Amino acid sequence: MQKKDQSPGFATLCIHGKKHLDKHVGERPIRAVSTPIFQSSTFAFENVDHGAAVFRGEDASYVYTRLGNPTQAALETEMAYLEKGEAALALASGMAAATTAVLTCCRSGDHIVAGDTLYGGTHQLFTQTLPRLGIEVTEVPAQDPRNFERAITKKTRLVYLETPANPTLVLTDIAAVAEIARRKGMPVLVDNTFCTPYLQNPLELGADIVLHSATKYIGGHGDTVAGILVGKADWMMQARMEILRDVGGCISPFNAWLLLRGLKTLPVRMDRHMENAMEIAHFLGYHPKVTEVIYPGLKTHPQHALARRQQRGFGGMISFMVAGGREAGKVVMDNVQLCTLAVSLGDVDTLIEHPASMTHSTYSEQDLVKVGIDPGMVRLSVGLENVEDIIADLRQALTLI
Numbered sequence: 336m337q338k339k340d341q342s343p344g345f346a347t348l349c350i351h352g353k354k355h356l357d358k359h360v361g362e363r364p365i366r367a368v369s370t371p372i373f374q375s376s377t378f379a380f381e382n383v384d385h386g387a388a389v390f391r392g393e394d395a396s397y398v399y400t401r402l403g404n405p406t407q408a409a410l411e412t413e414m415a416y417l418e419k420g421e422a423a424l425a426l427a428s429g430m431a432a433a434t435t436a437v438l439t440c441c442r443s444g445d446h447i448v449a450g451d452t453l454y455g456g457t458h459q460l461f462t463q464t465l466p467r468l469g470i471e472v473t474e475v476p477a478q479d480p481r482n483f484e485r486a487i488t489k490k491t492r493l494v495y496l497e498t499p500a501n502p503t504l505v506l507t508d509i510a511a512v513a514e515i516a517r518r519k520g521m522p523v524l525v526d527n528t529f530c531t532p533y534l535q536n537p538l539e540l541g542a543d544i545v546l547h548s549a550t551k552y553i554g555g556h557g558d559t560v561a562g563i564l565v566g567k568a569d570w571m572m573q574a575r576m577e578i579l580r581d582v583g584g585c586i587s588p589f590n591a592w593l594l595l596r597g598l599k600t601l602p603v604r605m606d607r608h609m610e611n612a613m614e615i616a617h618f619l620g621y622h623p624k625v626t627e628v629i630y631p632g633l634k635t636h637p638q639h640a641l642a643r644r645q646q647r648g649f650g651g652m653i654s655f656m657v658a659g660g661r662e663a664g665k666v667v668m669d670n671v672q673l674c675t676l677a678v679s680l681g682d683v684d685t686l687i688e689h690p691a692s693m694t695h696s697t698y699s700e701q702d703l704v705k706v707g708i709d710p711g712m713v714r715l716s717v718g719l720e721n722v723e724d725i726i727a728d729l730r731q732a733l734t735l736i
């Protein structure tokens with residue numbers, strides 16, 4: 336991606352955005368180029384008065400890793416930079432981030448309006464767990480921003496979007512929904528997991544909170560479960576000091592470090608994910624046994640124009656359907672050899688899975704149909720292997736149908 340001005344570009348920020356963490360061990364100062372892992376649960380006070388000042392909020396020293404840790408802080412600073420937000424909060428998982436965000440915005444009696452195609456775990460949180468706490472969620476078709484306007488009530492405290500959505504790759508017009516929400520005086524959260532800050536900055540489009548399952552492209556190597564929120568500094572302080580402190584979904588310093596390491600190569604990886612995905616989408620599009628390919632980069636995608644306007648690229652996720660429906664899709668998934676049959680996404684490895692029986696098994700049969708998750712749909716998270724090898728693998732599996 337070409338830079339337009341003199342400010343540091345995205346790749347430069349990914350590598351140099353963090354300041355070196357100065358640390359003294361004995362007499363010698365250390366300015367480690369790779370952020371040190373502060374694998375410490377607690378941090379010493381100089382004396383009782385110092386500890387008391389910290390607890391009164393008059394001194395910003397670290398206290399305890401559930402509330403903050405220098406390695407976590409380095410990751411938060413970096414993510415706030417990349418998402419163009421004031422502050423960030425790193426958490427133990429994408430779901431910890433979702434719960435923390437929802438509980439920061441809502442209490443019993445409140446209401447959330449969300450898009451109707453969501454990560455399966457988020458749908459489960461919204462339809463099973465939040466109602467038990469007295470928080471109701473209305474899920475609406477996300478293609479038309481007016482659906483959000485119609486569903487907002489006096490009790491609504493949050494609008495929750497996922498774009499592109501998992502696994503239908505339906506997009507939501509973030510700016511249009513943000514405009515509606517601003518008029519009604521409520522925040523908009525965008526799950527930006529599929530795009531990463533490299534391809535989309537929801538805060539610049541008017542959203543208030545960005546959520547990432549950092550397990551996916553941010554970490555990028557299939558070795559870490561983590562989540563991140565980015566938004567306003569005062570909201571983030573409330574999320575940290577009320578919900579994170581009490582609910583406890585903190586990230587380990589080691590996992591924060593793995594994400595810092597993943598971030599260094601994020602733009603390089605995303606470029607290759609997208610290059611491979613475009614080639615595979617074309618291959619599938621021309622394959623006689625494939626009945627439908629869903630990829631926002633294809634002109635056949637019903638929201639291709641919105642994808643061009645809102646995103647700086649089309650991502651690495653493809654969904655497709657094969658002739659013969661669910662059974663035929665099963666043949667493909669059971670017979671790939673290079674692609675790995677696994678949930679999760681955004682890894683260097685190509686992952687293939689069946690949303691209806693795996694990631695989206697939390698949706699009822701009727702809801703799957705309603706939101707457009709065909710029982711035969713196959714989801715592909717395109718990895719970084721040589722694209723000819725991925726295509727050869729898919730081709731041999733498709734011939735077995």
Ligand SMILES: *Cc1c(COP(=O)(O)O)cnc(C)c1O
Pocket residue numbers: 428429430431454456457497501526528529548549550551560561562
């Ligand atoms: C995986 C995922 C989540 C949940 O994140 P975890 O890190 O698995 O808890 C949320 N949203 C999207 C879009 C995801 O893909």
